[in-house]
Amino acid sequence: xxxxxxxxxxxxxxxxxxxxxxxxxxxxxxxxxxxxxxxxxxxxxxxxxxxxxxxxxxxxxxxxxxxxxxxxxxxxxxxxxxxxxxxxxxxxxxxxxxxxxxxxxxxxxxxxxxxxxxxxxxxxxxxxxxxxxxxxxxxxxxxxxxxxxxxxxxxxxxxxxxxxxxxxxxxxxxxxxxxxxxxxxxxxxxxxxxxxxxxxxxxxxxxxxxxxxxxxxxxxxxxxxxxxxxxxxxxxxxxxxxxxxxxxxxxxxxxxxxxxxxxxxxxxxxxxxxxxxxxxxxxxxxxxxxxxxxxxxxxxxxxxxxxxxxxxxxxxxxxxxxxxxxxxxxxxxxxxxxxxxxxxxxxxxxxxxxxxxxxxxxxxxxxxxxxxxxxxxxxxxxxxxxxxxxxxxxxxxxxxxxxxxxxxxxxxxxxxxxxxxxxxxxxxxxxxxxxxxxxxxxxxxxxxxxxxxxxxxxxxxxxxxxxxxxxxxxxxxxxxxxxxxxxxxxxxxxxxxxxxxxxxxxxxxxxxxxxxxxxxxxxxxxxxxxxxxxxxxxxxxxxxxxxxxxxxxxxxxxxxxxxxxxxxxxxxxxxxxxxxxxxxxxxxxxxxxxxxxxxxxxxxxxxxxxxxxxxxxxxxxxxxxxxxxxxxx
Ligand code: COA
Ligand code: AMP
Numbered sequence: 001x002x003x004x005x006x007x008x009x010x011x012x013x014x015x016x017x018x019x020x021x022x023x024x025x026x027x028x029x030x031x032x033x034x035x036x037x038x039x040x041x042x043x044x045x046x047x048x049x050x051x052x053x054x055x056x057x058x059x060x061x062x063x064x065x066x067x068x069x070x071x072x073x074x075x076x077x078x079x080x081x082x083x084x085x086x087x088x089x090x091x092x093x094x095x096x097x098x099x100x101x102x103x104x105x106x107x108x109x110x111x112x113x114x115x116x117x118x119x120x121x122x123x124x125x126x127x128x129x130x131x132x133x134x135x136x137x138x139x140x141x142x143x144x145x146x147x148x149x150x151x152x153x154x155x156x157x158x159x160x161x162x163x164x165x166x167x168x169x170x171x172x173x174x175x176x177x178x179x180x181x182x183x184x185x186x187x188x189x190x191x192x193x194x195x196x197x198x199x200x201x202x203x204x205x206x207x208x209x210x211x212x213x214x215x216x217x218x219x220x221x222x223x224x225x226x227x228x229x230x231x232x233x234x235x236x237x238x239x240x241x242x243x244x245x246x247x248x249x250x251x252x253x254x255x256x257x258x259x260x261x262x263x264x265x266x267x268x269x270x271x272x273x274x275x276x277x278x279x280x281x282x283x284x285x286x287x288x289x290x291x292x293x294x295x296x297x298x299x300x301x302x303x304x305x306x307x308x309x310x311x312x313x314x315x316x317x318x319x320x321x322x323x324x325x326x327x328x329x330x331x332x333x334x335x336x337x338x339x340x341x342x343x344x345x346x347x348x349x350x351x352x353x354x355x356x357x358x359x360x361x362x363x364x365x366x367x368x369x370x371x372x373x374x375x376x377x378x379x380x381x382x383x384x385x386x387x388x389x390x391x392x393x394x395x396x397x398x399x400x401x402x403x404x405x406x407x408x409x410x411x412x413x414x415x416x417x418x419x420x421x422x423x424x425x426x427x428x429x430x431x432x433x434x435x436x437x438x439x440x441x442x443x444x445x446x447x448x449x450x451x452x453x454x455x456x457x458x459x460x461x462x463x464x465x466x467x468x469x470x471x472x473x474x475x476x477x478x479x480x481x482x483x484x485x486x487x488x489x490x491x492x493x494x495x496x497x498x499x500x501x502x503x504x505x506x507x508x509x510x511x512x513x514x515x516x517x518x519x520x521x522x523x524x525x526x527x528x529x530x531x532x533x534x535x536x537x538x539x540x541x542x543x544x545x546x547x548x549x550x551x552x553x554x555x556x557x558x559x560x561x562x563x564x565x566x567x568x569x570x571x572x573x574x575x576x577x578x579x580x581x582x583x584x585x586x587x588x589x590x591x592x593x594x595x596x597x598x599x600x601x602x603x604x605x606x607x608x609x610x611x612x613x614x615x616x617x618x619x620x621x622x623x624x625x626x627x628x629x630x631x632x633x
Contacts, residue, residue: 001404001405003405004402004405004406004408004417007267007405007420008417008418008419008420010420011420011421011451012421012423015035015036015421015449015451016035016036017035018420018421019035019036019046019256019259019260019421019451019452020035022259022260022262022263023035023047023050023255023259025259025262025263026052026057026258026259026262026298027052027056027057027061028050028051028052028231029051029052029053029228030049030050030051030052030228031049031050032047032048032049032050032231032255033048033049033050034047034048034049035047036449038448038449041448041449042448042449042450042465042466042469042470042477043456043457043462043465044448044449044450045232045456046231046232046253046255046256046259046452046453047231047232047255047256047259047452048230048231048232049230049231050230050231050255051228051229051230051231052228052229052231052254052255052258053131053132053134053226053227053228053229053254054131054229054235054254054257054258054294054298055095055099055128055129055131055132055226056132056226057258057262057298058128058131058293058294058297058298059072059088059091059092059095059128059297060092060226062088062297062300063088063089063092065300067088067273067274067300068087068088068089068092069087069088069089070087070088070274070300070302071085071086071087071088071302072086072087072088072090072091072297072302072303073085073086073091073121073124073297073302073303073304073305074086074276074302074303074304074305074326075120075121075305075307076304076305076306076307076308076322076325076326077119077120077306077307077308078307078308078313078314078318079168079170079307079308079313080168080201080307083325084121086121088300091125091128093223094125095125095128095129095132096129096132096223096224096225097218097221097222097223098125098126098129098214098217098218098221099128099129099130099132099133099223099224100221100222100223100224101129101195101214101217101218101220101221102129102130102133102135102160102195103133103221103224104217104220104221105159105160105192105193105195105212105217106159106192107133107135107159107160108133108134108135109133109134109135109227109229109233110134110135110136110233111135111136111158111159111160112135112136112137112138112156112157112158112159112237113126113130113135113136113137113138113158113159113160113161113162114137114138114139114140114149114152114153114156114158114160114161114162114191115127115130115137115138115139115140115161115162115163115283116139116140116142116149116161116162116163116164116176116179116180117139117142117162117163117164117176117197117283118142118164118166118167118168118174118176118199118307119167119282119283119305119306119307120164120197120199120305120307121305122162122164122197122214123139123164123283123305124283124292124293124305126162126195127139127236127283127289127293128293128297130236131235131254132224132225132226132227133224133227134227134229134233136156136234136235136236136237137235137236137237138152138156138158138236138237138238138239138249139236139238139283139284139288139289140152140239140284141282141284141285141570141572142164142167142174142176142282142284143284143506143570143571143572144284144569144570144572145179145566145567145568145569145570145571146179146180146182146183146186147183147186147567147568147569148247148568148569148570149179149180149183150182150183150184150186150187151187151239151246151247152239152247152249153183153184153187153189153191154187154188154189155239155247155249155459155460156237156249156459157189158189158191159191159192159193160191160192160193160194160195161180161184161191161193161194161195162194162195162197162214163176163177163180163194163195163196163197164176164196164197164199165177165196165197165198165199165201165202165203165204166199166201166202166204168201168307170309170312170313173201173202175202175204176204177196177204177205180194181207191210192210193210193211193212194207194210194211194212195211195212195213195214195217196211196212196213196214197214198213198214198215229254230254230255231253231254231255231256232253232254232255232456233253233254234251234252234253234254234456235252235253235254235257236251236252236289237249237250237251237252237459238250238252238286238289238392240286240391240392240393240507241500241507241508241509241512242468242509242511248458248461248464248468249458249459249460249461250286250392250393250395250455250458250459251455251456251457251458251459252289252395252453252455252456253453253456255452256451256452256453256454257294257395257452257453258294258298259452259453260395260396260421260451260452260453261290261294261295261298261299261395261396261453262295262298262299264295264396264397264419265277265295265296265298265299265301266299266404267402267404267405267419267420268388268396268397268400268402268403268404268419269330269332269361269363269403269404270330270360270361270403270404271296271299271301271329271330272299272301273299273300273301274300274301274302275301275302275329276301276302276303276304276326276327276328276329276358277291277295277296277301277302277303277304277328277329277330277332278303278304278306278322278323278326278328278330278331278332279291279292279296279303279304279331279332279333280306280310280319280331280332280333280337281332281333281334281366281505283305285366285392285506286390286391286392286395287332287365287366289395290395290396291303291332292304292305295396302326304322304326304328306322309340310333310337310338310340310341311340311341311343311344315344315345315350316340316341316344316345316350317345317350317351317353317354319331319333319337319341320350320351320353320354320356321354323354323356323358323359324354324355324356327358328358328359329358329359329360329361330359330360330361330362330363330403331359331361331362331363332362332363332364332365333362333363333364333366334364334365334366334367334504334505335364335366335367335368335369335370335373335374335505335537336366336367336504336505336535336536336537337505338364338373338376338377339373339534339535339537340535342373342376343534343535348376348379348380348381351380351381356381359381359383360383360384361383361384361385361386361403362377362381362383362384362385362386363386363387363388364377364385364386364387364388365387365388365389365390365397365415366502366505367502367505367537368413368493368494368502368537369385369387369413369415370413370537371412371413374387374410374412375412384401384403384407384410385410386400386401386403386407386410386416387401387410387413387414387415387416388400388401388415388416389415389481389491389493391479391480392507393454393455393469393477393479394450394453394454394455395453395454395455396419396453396454397415397419398418398419398422398424398446398479399415399416399417399418399419399422399424399491399493400415400416400417400419401415401416401417402416402417402419402420411486411488411490413492414486414490414491414492415491415493416490416491417489417490417491418489418491420451421450421451421452422446422450422451423446423447424444424445424446424447424485424491425444425445425446425447425476426440426441426442426443426444426445426483426484426485427442427443427444427445427473427476428442428443429442429443429482429497432472432473432474432476436484438484438485438486438487439484439485439486439487440484441482441483441484441494442482442483442484443473443478443479443482443497444479444481444482444483444491444493445473445476445477445478445479446476446477446479447475447476448470448475448476448477450477454477455469480496480497480498480500481493481494481495481496481497482494482495482496482497483495499511499594501529501530501538501540502530502537502538503530503533503536503537503538503539503540503572503573503574504535504536504537504574505537506572508540508569508572508573510527510528510529510530510540510594511528512569513528513540513542513565513569513573513575514526514527514528514542516564516565516568516569517542517544517561517564517565517578519564519568520557520560520561520564521547522546522547522550522552522557523544523545523546523547523561524545524546524547524548525544525545525584526542526543526544526545526584527542527543527584527592527594527597528540528541528542528543528575528594529541529543529594529597529598529601530598531577531598531601531602531630532601532602532631532632533632534632536574539574539576539577540565540573540574540575540577541577541578541579541601542561542565542575542577542578542579543578543579543581543584543597543621544557544561544578544579544580544581545580545581545582545583545584546580554580557580558578558579558580561578562575562576562578577628579624579625579628581620581621581624582620583614583617583620584617585597585608585612585613585614585617585618585621586612586613586617587609587611587612587613588611588612588613589611593608593609593612596608596618597621600618600621600622600625600630600631601625601630601631602630602631603630603631603632
């Protein structure tokens with residue numbers, strides 16, 4: 001096998017040869033005419049002319065090649081005390097039949113289908129069934145409220161929605177059906193059908209004529225074969241937080257996506273077909289799409305779909321139990337999960353109760369991996385702990401310590417080196433034509449063309465792609481992250497350059513929260529920042545100025561604001577802190593100084609800009625934050 005350096009260089013100098021080799025690892029119903037068509041940059045097309053089916057490459061192919069009896073998917077749910085295993089043969093049959101059910105509802109190639117499901121195997125089955133018939137799925141995370149779901153319904157215009165009757169969170173059952181009904185009520189677009197998976201924990205009422213029960217649909221259905229689709233046809237849309245309350249619909253194609261995900265399993269994660277890989281995330285996030293569902297199956301691995309939390313289901317040893325019981329070779333999760341475990345079992349004593357001899361590597365991503373968490377994980381698990389960096393937009397890692405080539409020395413706080421295909425550069429924020437010197441922070445950008453598998457466009461919004469990512473630094477994709485590259489070429493990801501915050505590994509827009517707060521009748525203006533949090537990395541914190549003449553108790557208004565964000569965005573926003581202030585710090589031109597407010601909350605030094613309107617406001621904010629315990633010690 002070539003070295004990392006050889007492959008990385010080749011991926012930049014001969015991208016067509018490099019990715020054609022990777023593409024040959026899949027089965028195509030029609031070979032591509034061209035590997036790369038960059039004639040309409042930044043709308044790069046990979047493998048145009050080629051045809052394949054992603055579901056076929058995930059399932060049927062393995063059955064045909066003798067992997068039928070191997071376990072494809074393990075559903076492990078401490079929430080329901082269930083463990084279920086599906087062989088490749090069983091999963092292929094189940095998916096083919098459910099796909100037949102979808103086809104019987106008239107769903108066909110190119111139609112959109114929203115999937116609003118908890119972490120049950122049917123979530124993956126629904127995704128694969130859509131892929132099988134060429135329908136474009138859009139999974140919406142279960143922790144989002146009805147309004148967020150409605151926004152996605154109006155943008156994707158699905159012909160159908162597949163939903164569970166409920167999700168299970170520790171101590172509460174989340175009723176999905178009322179949220180679904182409310183979302184359809186709120187949206188202008190109405191899906192023709194809803195397919196409802198009735199979970200035993202809660203039965204939902206169905207609306208005759210529109211709602212169909214999953215079981216009933218499958219009972220009547222005939223299995224269907226895979227439909228060949230163009231490599232450049234969309235496989236899915238996944239919405240992610242943008243800089244406003246309107247989420248961006250990242251579109252992923254079929255061909256490039258399958259090629260790089262399969263490639264990444266060996267090269268990034270050092271996993272061979274037949275081995276067990278566990279991404280402890282949720283199918284609602286990109287990590288879940290790529291590394292719970294598609295990549296492990298494309299590579300012929302066993303994947304784990306875990307319905308539980310790192311702590312409390314039942315205890316902080318649950319991850320070790322899953323690793324032991326299913327012979328997990330590599331685990332991928334967010335640092336916040338490890339902070340939660342460490343908080344409850346600081347000495348890592350529970351690890352001793354389990355046999356982790358099969359476990360080789362821990363991968364972390366989703367937020368900055370803080371050195372304390374890495375060191376704790378290294379010492380507790382005695383395996384390499386590898387940070388890697390990526391985004392919903394890219395769909396697979398941009399920066400990683402690619403274990404398949406042999407692990408490079410770990411530098412704490414760095415996701416290591418750029419992954420093949422990504423020409424990452426640090427650009428001067430003031431002058432986009434200049435690169436920053438080694439070791440100096442700038443805007444992180446990727447020279448175009450982006451490698452296969454990355455975002456094709458935004459759903460029905462080509463202009464949005466250019467405006468959001470491609471216009472500020474001509475010839476580059478702007479990641480939205482800031483950081484630097486050191487003398488050894490190691491990447492350091494330091495902060496976002498926009499208003500996105502990262503709460504427990506979940507990407508959220510403070511702009512979106514501000515829109516919700518501003519909609520409260522008593523609010524004149526507001527700002528939301530992400531303050532440092534020991535467990536979740538960051539938590540949102542709102543500062544609110546009330547309309548003149550409002551004289552209701554502050555506590556009542558704060559309570560309403562917290563409820564409002566929970567109802568409009570969802571519990572996942574974890575918005576619990578709001579402060580009523582007299583004024584917000586601004587520049588003379590009226591720009592709110594959110595960055596300085598964040599520094600005050602985090603106890604970091606700051607320099608007020610010369611253009612600040614009234615520096616005394618910063619002292620007021622400092623005092624208010626002190627009263628509620630910020631900065632935290
Ligand atoms: N459906 C409904 N509600 C959900 C939900 C879902 N799928 N996921 C989370 N929520 C709710 C939680 O119940 C919680 O509600 P509460 O305010 O009533 O307590 C709220 O959303 C916030 O959730 P979260 O931020 O996840 O906090 P938590 O306290 O439940 O758990 C961690 C904290 C660290 C254990 C948890 O965030 C975790 O496991 N994170 C792993 C990170 C991860 O999976 N990242 C994905 C990218 S890799
Ligand atoms: P998401 O699209 O939800 O995957 O979030 C992507 C964002 O999370 C990135 O743009 C980063 O800001 C952050 N992120 C993800 N992984 C890392 C990492 N390993 N180190 C630092 N930040 C990360």
